[in-house]
Amino acid sequence: xxxxxxxxxxxxxxxxxxxxxxxxxxxxxxxxxxxxxxxxxxxxxxxxxxxxxxxxxxxxxxxxxxxxxxxxxxxxxxxxxxxxxxxxxxxxxxxxxxxxxxxxxxxxxxxxxxxxxxxxxxxxxxxxxxxxxxxxxxxxxxxxxxxxxxxxxxxxxxxxxxxxxxxxxxxxxxxxxxxxxxxxxxxxxxxxxxxxxxxxxxxxxxxxxxxxxxxxxxxxxxxxxxxxxxxxxxxxxxxxxxxxxxxxxxxxxxxxxxxxxxxxxxxxxxxxxxxxxxxxxxxxxxxxxxxxxxxxxxxxxxxxxxxxxxxxxxxxxxxxxxxxxxxxxxxxxxxxxxxxxxxxxxxxxxxxxxxxxxxxxxxxxxxxxxxxxxxxx
Amino acid sequence: xxxxxxxxxxxxxxxxxxxxxxxxxxxxxxxxxxxxxxxxxxxxxxxxxxxxxxxxxxxxxxxxxxxxxxxxxxxxxxxxxxxxxxxxxxxxxxxxxxxxxxxxxxxxxxxxxxxxxxxxxxxxxxxxxxxxxxxxxxxxxxxxxxxxxxxxxxxxxxxxxxxxxxxxxxxxxxxxxxxxxxxxxxxxxxxxxxxxxxxxxxxxxxxxxxxxxxxxxxxxxxxxxxxxxxxxxxxxxxxxxxxxxxxxxxxxxxxxxxxxxxxxxxxxxxxxxxxxxxxxxxxxxxxxxxxxxxxxxxxxxxxxxxxxxxxxxxxxxxxxxxxxxxxxxxxxxxxxxx
Numbered sequence: 269x270x271x272x273x274x275x276x277x278x279x280x281x282x283x284x285x286x287x288x289x290x291x292x293x294x295x296x297x298x299x300x301x302x303x304x305x306x307x308x309x310x311x312x313x314x315x316x317x318x319x320x321x322x323x324x325x326x327x328x329x330x331x332x333x334x335x336x337x338x339x340x341x342x343x344x345x346x347x348x349x350x351x352x353x354x355x356x357x358x359x360x361x362x363x364x365x366x367x368x369x370x371x372x373x374x375x376x377x378x379x380x381x382x383x384x385x386x387x388x389x390x391x392x393x394x395x396x397x398x399x400x401x402x403x404x405x406x407x408x409x410x411x412x413x414x415x416x417x418x419x420x421x422x423x424x425x426x427x428x429x430x431x432x433x434x435x436x437x438x439x440x441x442x443x444x445x446x447x448x449x450x451x452x453x454x455x456x457x458x459x460x461x462x463x464x465x466x467x468x469x470x471x472x473x474x475x476x477x478x479x480x481x482x483x484x485x486x487x488x489x490x491x492x493x494x495x496x497x498x499x500x501x502x503x504x505x506x507x508x509x510x511x512x513x514x515x516x517x518x519x520x521x522x523x524x525x526x527x528x529x530x531x532x533x534x535x536x537x538x539x540x541x542x543x544x545x546x547x548x549x550x551x552x553x554x555x556x557x558x559x560x561x562x563x564x565x566x567x568x569x570x571x572x573x574x575x576x577x578x579x580x581x582x583x584x585x586x587x588x589x590x591x592x593x594x595x596x597x598x599x600x601x602x603x604x605x606x607x608x609x610x611x612x613x614x615x616x617x618x619x620x621x622x623x624x625x626x627x628x629x630x631x632x633x634x635x636x637x638x639x640x641x642x643x644x645x
Numbered sequence: 646x647x648x649x650x651x652x653x654x655x656x657x658x659x660x661x662x663x664x665x666x667x668x669x670x671x672x673x674x675x676x677x678x679x680x681x682x683x684x685x686x687x688x689x690x691x692x693x694x695x696x697x698x699x700x701x702x703x704x705x706x707x708x709x710x711x712x713x714x715x716x717x718x719x720x721x722x723x724x725x726x727x728x729x730x731x732x733x734x735x736x737x738x739x740x741x742x743x744x745x746x747x748x749x750x751x752x753x754x755x756x757x758x759x760x761x762x763x764x765x766x767x768x769x770x771x772x773x774x775x776x777x778x779x780x781x782x783x784x785x786x787x788x789x790x791x792x793x794x795x796x797x798x799x800x801x802x803x804x805x806x807x808x809x810x811x812x813x814x815x816x817x818x819x820x821x822x823x824x825x826x827x828x829x830x831x832x833x834x835x836x837x838x839x840x841x842x843x844x845x846x847x848x849x850x851x852x853x854x855x856x857x858x859x860x861x862x863x864x865x866x867x868x869x870x871x872x873x874x875x876x877x878x879x880x881x882x883x884x885x886x887x888x889x890x891x892x893x894x895x896x897x898x899x900x901x902x903x904x905x906x907x908x909x910x911x912x913x914x915x916x917x918x919x920x921x922x923x924x925x926x927x928x929x930x931x932x933x934x935x936x937x938x939x940x941x942x943x944x945x946x947x948x949x950x951x952x953x954x955x956x957x958x959x960x961x962x963x964x965x966x967x968x969x970x971x972x973x974x975x976x977x978x979x980x981x982x983x
Binding site: 327398613 | 957
């Protein structure tokens with residue numbers, strides 16, 4: 269395993285921070301530089317990075333991670349309703365509550381491994397989803413979703429600020445958390461979260477997690493108790509998901525149960541796999557790509573396609589549009605599913621894994637040819 | 646008493662569906678060792694076989710409506726009625742039973758194609774990869790169905806003669822008030838027939854015997870010179886047929902839409918886990934058991950004590966079983982026990 273030195277780590281982080289913070293600029297040519305989408309990039313990036321701490325490092329495939337996303341959102345919206353529209357407490361509550369949930373679910377689920385673990389997390393996710401829809405309606409507001417109201421309590425805000433007209437907006441000490449400020453808030457948290465993930469991956473703790481992935485039985489034989497490590501990994505990744513959920517509520521103060529459905533858990537699995545499991549940048553890349561394509565692809569319709577390919581002769585144009593149109597617009601999930609299958613079948617390491625493989629091959633070839641030259645001369 | 650009896654019937658009925666789906670899932674897992682997340686999608690394809698049959702049979706021609714004389718009115722008359730008259734309308738009425746005839750070969754082909762084309766490359770990959778690739782396949786299948794049939798549920802009626810309810814109470818002396826829909830009774834009977842067919846195939850035919858031997862010890866069967874892989878492929882096709890029939894017969898109860906498979910998938914996994922991975926009897930028993938438990942939990946008396954229990958009872962049972970007896974109710978010792 270190639271570990272990076274402390275200095276290299278810092279350099280990498282600086283580069284990463286610059287890339288993330290400059291996203292509004294370098295994404296312009298891709299047509300993705302508008303705040304809503306950028307916020308989604310950052311938020312789902314956090315979600316995927318957190319999921320990767322569990323799945324990528326320990327190999328435990330959780331199919332219930334969306335629960336923590338949902339819990340984070342609910343906690344954040346309740347914080348807006350009860351205490352203050354300031355986002356700091358909301359984020360803290362989101363992380364805290366999802367941590368508690370992760371502790372409970374993890375305590376039970378981690379007694380099993382492999383497919384049983386997946387099914388246990390799936391069962392918990394379905395339970396939470398069903399409960400959020402039915403009995404817990406006083407807390408979750410059922411199908412409508414939890415929303416802000418004009419007459420919410422807002423205890424702390426009530427002490428300092430006169431209630432204005434209309435619904436108050438989420439803010440960070442007065443800065444409105446919509447549009448670009450919202451994105452920068454998410455981006456800063458993404459950078460922090462990524463740094464934490466980097467530190468975890470390169471720490472002895474991360475080493476232990478990777479060892480669990482490669483052979484848990486042998487870890488046990490050497491007298492190493494894996495439970496606390498798994499538990500911490502599960503909780504950390506649950507808290508990442510809670511953070512992402514809280515940020516979703518920060519940028520748009522609304523929480524619905526459909527965020528907890530198991531297909532939503534599937535989505536983060538897709539992101540992680542697409543980008544590259546167990547790599548640092550992979551999940552981020554996957555999250556970005558999926559959210560990007562979701563926005564771009566699903567906005568395409570036949571008319572727009574006709575226009576895009578209008579440089580082609582009419583017959584060819586119709587043909588191309590006919591072929592492409594089932595895959596865009598409403599059908600973009602088809603593209604996603606197909607792409608996902610292709611990745612799993614041919615490139616289990618995801619995009620980053622594929623690039624690394626090519627790079628290694630290139631280096632090897634160059635090394636081999638250099639050796640050859642050395643021999644002949 | 647009446648309500649308890651009805652709940653048992655309800656449970657058996659629901660359980661029949663669970664048992665059929667779980668049986669197919671277990672057949673695949675027990676033979677090929679593959680965790681198939683696309684199983685729900687196959688169930689959904691089965692119901693869409695019924696939809697397709699309905700569309701084919703009721704393919705209509707616009708004819709002038711003679712009963713309306715004030716203006717030019719047209720009505721749609723299916724070709725079958727034009728050609729064959731009453732026989733045609735009879736066939737249209739019995740479209741759901743007829744669609745089984747279509748479903749069997751179609752599902753068999755789909756199953757075989759899936760196994761040969763995709764699943765076979767995943768035998769030696771980790772379970773996580775199998776889950777993920779079949780999950781992707783499920784998305785693809787359901788999106789294709791969505792793009793063909795649209796996103797709305799498509800109602801398919803049962804034959805008119807069984808559209809009403811059976812006065813089941815008077816048969817067994819519980820009073821006239823106890824009635825139950827005919828089609829649900831038929832569904833239960835159908836489930837029992839299919840389940841016993843699968844079991845007798847495995848128990849009483851040589852082919853089935855070899856398959857069972859292969860489930861126990863694949864390597865030894867291979868050493869005896871039997872191409873066990875081919876038989877397992879056939880079993881995969883059979884599992885698709887079983888779950889396809891479950892889907893066809895379910896259409897009058899629940900109008901099929903493209904994501905019904907995903908809804909059933911999680912439940913059927915829970916059933917399989919409770920019954921024991923790879924145990925066919927376990928899947929059937931657990932299916933009926935969970936069905937009955939679920940319908941009892943939906944009773945108002947019980948809901949008033951434990952609010953919301955009807956929503957989570959199945960998963961709760963699964964969690965308890967997995968924690969106390971990980972191999973499931975009837976799982977063999979040492980199979981998938983980690």
